[in-house]
Amino acid sequence: MVDEISLRPELPAEERRGFFKKLLALGAWIAAYLAPVGAAVRAFFAPARQKGQAAGDFTRVAPLDSLPEDGTPKKFPILAQRRDAWTVYPNEPIGQVFLRRVGKDQVVALHVKCPHMGCAISYVEEKQGDQVVKKFYCPCHKANFDLEGRRTDAVSESPRDMDTLDEVKIEDGFVYVRFQNFRTGTPTKEEEV
Amino acid sequence: MSVWQRLAEWLEMRTGLKTALYHCSRRAVLGGVCWGNAVRAALVFGLIVQAITGLVLWMHYSPSAQTAWESVYYIQYELPGGWLLRGIHHYMAQVLVALLALYVAGMVLLGEYRWPRELVFWTAIFLLLCGMALCLTGDLLSWDRNAVSATTVRVRFLTLLPVIGQSLLKVAIGGPGPDLGTLTLTRFFALHVGVLAFGFALLLWAHLALLRRVRVVTAAPPLPAGPYWPAQAVRNAAACLVLMLAVLALVGKEGVPLGSPADATHFYDAARPEWSLRGVYGLSEMIPGSGIFGTGLSWKIFPIFIIPGLTVLVFLAMPFFARWRWGYWLNVAILAAIGGGLGILTFVSYRADARDEKFQSAVAEERLLAQRTVELAQAQGIPPTGALSLLKTDPKTEGARLFGQHCASCHAHVGGLGKEFRLEKPSAPNLGGFGTPQQVRGWLDPVRIQSPDYFGGTAFKNGDMVRTIKEMYADLDADELKEVQEQMDSIALMLAAEANLPRLQTELAQQKGRIAEGMKLFQQNCAGCHRLHGKGTQSGPELTGYGSLGWLVEITSNPAAAKFYGKRNDRMPIFEKELSRQQIELIARFLRGEWYEPAPPTP
Numbered sequence: 192m193v194d195e196i197s198l199r200p201e202l203p204a205e206e207r208r209g210f211f212k213k214l215l216a217l218g219a220w221i222a223a224y225l226a227p228v229g230a231a232v233r234a235f236f237a238p239a240r241q242k243g244q245a246a247g248d249f250t251r252v253a254p255l256d257s258l259p260e261d262g263t264p265k266k267f268p269i270l271a272q273r274r275d276a277w278t279v280y281p282n283e284p285i286g287q288v289f290l291r292r293v294g295k296d297q298v299v300a301l302h303v304k305c306p307h308m309g310c311a312i313s314y315v316e317e318k319q320g321d322q323v324v325k326k327f328y329c330p331c332h333k334a335n336f337d338l339e340g341r342r343t344d345a346v347s348e349s350p351r352d353m354d355t356l357d358e359v360k361i362e363d364g365f366v367y368v369r370f371q372n373f374r375t376g377t378p379t380k381e382e383e384v
Numbered sequence: 385m386s387v388w389q390r391l392a393e394w395l396e397m398r399t400g401l402k403t404a405l406y407h408c409s410r411r412a413v414l415g416g417v418c419w420g421n422a423v424r425a426a427l428v429f430g431l432i433v434q435a436i437t438g439l440v441l442w443m444h445y446s447p448s449a450q451t452a453w454e455s456v457y458y459i460q461y462e463l464p465g466g467w468l469l470r471g472i473h474h475y476m477a478q479v480l481v482a483l484l485a486l487y488v489a490g491m492v493l494l495g496e497y498r499w500p501r502e503l504v505f506w507t508a509i510f511l512l513l514c515g516m517a518l519c520l521t522g523d524l525l526s527w528d529r530n531a532v533s534a535t536t537v538r539v540r541f542l543t544l545l546p547v548i549g550q551s552l553l554k555v556a557i558g559g560p561g562p563d564l565g566t567l568t569l570t571r572f573f574a575l576h577v578g579v580l581a582f583g584f585a586l587l588l589w590a591h592l593a594l595l596r597r598v599r600v601v602t603a604a605p606p607l608p609a610g611p612y613w614p615a616q617a618v619r620n621a622a623a624c625l626v627l628m629l630a631v632l633a634l635v636g637k638e639g640v641p642l643g644s645p646a647d648a649t650h651f652y653d654a655a656r657p658e659w660s661l662r663g664v665y666g667l668s669e670m671i672p673g674s675g676i677f678g679t680g681l682s683w684k685i686f687p688i689f690i691i692p693g694l695t696v697l698v699f700l701a702m703p704f705f706a707r708w709r710w711g712y713w714l715n716v717a718i719l720a721a722i723g724g725g726l727g728i729l730t731f732v733s734y735r736a737d738a739r740d741e742k743f744q745s746a747v748a749e750e751r752l753l754a755q756r757t758v759e760l761a762q763a764q765g766i767p768p769t770g771a772l773s774l775l776k777t778d779p780k781t782e783g784a785r786l787f788g789q790h791c792a793s794c795h796a797h798v799g800g801l802g803k804e805f806r807l808e809k810p811s812a813p814n815l816g817g818f819g820t821p822q823q824v825r826g827w828l829d830p831v832r833i834q835s836p837d838y839f840g841g842t843a844f845k846n847g848d849m850v851r852t853i854k855e856m857y858a859d860l861d862a863d864e865l866k867e868v869q870e871q872m873d874s875i876a877l878m879l880a881a882e883a884n885l886p887r888l889q890t891e892l893a894q895q896k897g898r899i900a901e902g903m904k905l906f907q908q909n910c911a912g913c914h915r916l917h918g919k920g921t922q923s924g925p926e927l928t929g930y931g932s933l934g935w936l937v938e939i940t941s942n943p944a945a946a947k948f949y950g951k952r953n954d955r956m957p958i959f960e961k962e963l964s965r966q967q968i969e970l971i972a973r974f975l976r977g978e979w980y981e982p983a984p985p986t987p
């Protein structure tokens with residue numbers, strides 16, 4: 192193969208001319224593809240810069256009376272305007288929360304999504320001997336949380352305790368929550384936008 | 385050896401990449417370096433560009449009757465780079481079809497169909513046909529009014545065929561019909577991105593492979609050959625660049641239009657095939673649709689199927705014609721006749737449309753509808769029922785359309801907001817600007833009330849109202865006239881405040897004093913016939929909330945109700961019998977100029 196290269200009959204002058212031709216060919220070829228490939232790449236990676244729905248207003252979640260007085264959590268959907276691609280749905284579930292009564296007029300809201308990888312956490316009542324243990328449990332990677340949302344495993348899959356939604360208010364007998372989503376997988380709670 | 389050299393050796397050992405590249409650079413172009421090869425390279429380039437842009441469009445496209453237009457809207461107006469992607473894909477398709485047509489014509493002129501090039505020539509013809517089929521299927525995907533209307537006509541042509549026509553139509557629609565729907569879209573989409581795109585690639589590959597083989601077989605040794613790199617490569621690259629620049633110029637100049645979303649109840653009057661089929665369309669226009677001597681077939685079968693079919697067959701037969709002595713010239717003559725004929729038909733068809741006022745107004749109306757849908761979608765987002773419902777609930781367009789359909793044969797609409805409707809001889813009042821002080825004031829003017837804009841064309845031309853107004857103005861000196869006019873202004877303001885049109889609300893709120901005065905004057909002078917807020921006698925129409933949405937809906941629903949014209953109602957239909965409440969409300973909102981308008985762009 193080396194022999195073949197050295198046998199290539201080329202004159203220095205022509206090689207120079209050839210060099211510009213090569214440059215021209217490559218340049219024109221790249222220029223021709225620039226617009227279609229550029230547009231394609233731009234459109235494909237466009238979602239990286241898109242922002243999701245930021246925390247909106249307070250949403251009415253449930254009547255206060257529907258929450259058991261003993262602090263047993265109940266799961267409720269958050270209904271709000273939801274946007275999917277180009278469609279705007281006026282009133283649809285955009286997420287879920289656990290509401291738990293912790294006093295006569297005090298309610299704690301916990302995000303249903305597991306802080307680990309976003310699976311849906313469920314509330315379970317487990318019989319241990321004579322006692323019934325109430326807890327939260329994420330089935331994906333078997334993470335356990337107590338009713339306050341704190342991790343209870345010696346080594347938990349979850350990087351942090353369950354996420355509380357801090358803005359909760361009670362008005363006219365209804366619980367209102369300002370709903371937002373949080374990043375998964377991070378040790379600290381950060382809003383996901 | 386450096387790291388790079390070692391890496392290159394490692395790769396070379398396993399892949400032979402270096403040798404391949406080397407051979408590529410030494411590649412000989414059989415038949416010598418030429419621009420004809422550059423044209424073929426441009427075709428390959430076009431195909432690759434269509435594949436790249438098509439793939440990313442595919443990622444954002446959703447083929448269903450409720451989402452197709454919507455996803456194209458998203459691509460065009462919201463996706464960064466989407467307009468360019470769609471623009472390149474659209475115009476590259478057009479340019480490729482044109483290039484292929486020229487390519488086939490060039491092969492005929494150069495006699496490049498002679499033995500043993502028959503298959504090379506045929507694959508070029510099939511490439512052109514396949515390209516046109518790609519355009520036809522791609523055209524429907526935007527699911528706008530033009531696409532659906534034009535495709536409806538196209539698939540309906542299948543019914544011209546005897547026996548199998550009806551079944552073929554259903555196969556094309558993808559269901560029992562009669563309208564195109566989601567299954568038509570999914571079908572056309574799969575044909576477009578699957579069958580036809582793949583078929584086009586396969587044909588192009590076959591065309592090039594056959595050509596290469598023919599060159600080897602026919603050339604006497606030594607083979608005439610030129611270097612691919614860089615002599616041919618620079619020509620190829622230049623051709624690709626020119627092609628792309630042409631496409632970009634078209635995108636920049638025209639953009640790709642997206643019409644209004646398809647509407648089964650609103651056929652597009654200006655639906656036309658794309659330019660490449662305009663000649664066939666023009667031919668079809670010249671031939672009657674009547675039956676052929678009681679055979680049950682229509683003469684239209686000739687321009688739509690038989691003549692185009694024969695044309696393709698004649699082209700396919702050109703290699704055989706060429707065996708005759710004057711065969712080459714016969715082929716050139718056929719090409720000139722068909723090309724020239726199509727050119728003339730195309731020109732005539734476009735010219736006829738350019739001179740056709742109805743066509744032009746349909747195009748203008750469609751453009752406004754399309755623009756309006758985009759405006760509404762950008763402001764409100766698209767509801768789950770699709771973008772068409774944005775238009776269907778829009779007073780500016782749908783209200784105007786309903787007004788045109790149901791009201792405009794009697795009422796003009798001139799001088800208000802939105803679309804104007806003029807009448808030569810109106811038989812009912814002009815409703816333009818209904819509820820504005822200026823419009824109301826006309827009822828209170830002895831001359832204007834008798835004009836065609838008010839009661840001029842109606843049974844009330846010499847009725848009680850006209851008489852009363854005339855009496856009020858009778859025998860006045862200049863000062864008295866001025867006073868009466870000012871009083872009438874106040875009454876008009878008061879009634880305009882009843883209407884409280886959205887665009888006048890702030891203005892009216894500053895006129896509280898005069899409005900109160902108007903109310904007092906009304907009770908003194910008009911309450912003998914009109915009721916207003918529970919006071920007055922009812923012999924003329926009730927005026928509480930005059931011109932308001934509720935009042936307009938009520939009087940439109942039933943003008944012959946006792947509280948309006950009762951038995952004296954003059955020819956106005958009782959619309960609650962023919963229109964839905966929602967439709968009447970749209971007309972009322974149209975009259976009130978009550979619709980979303982985007983804020984004017986800040987300079």
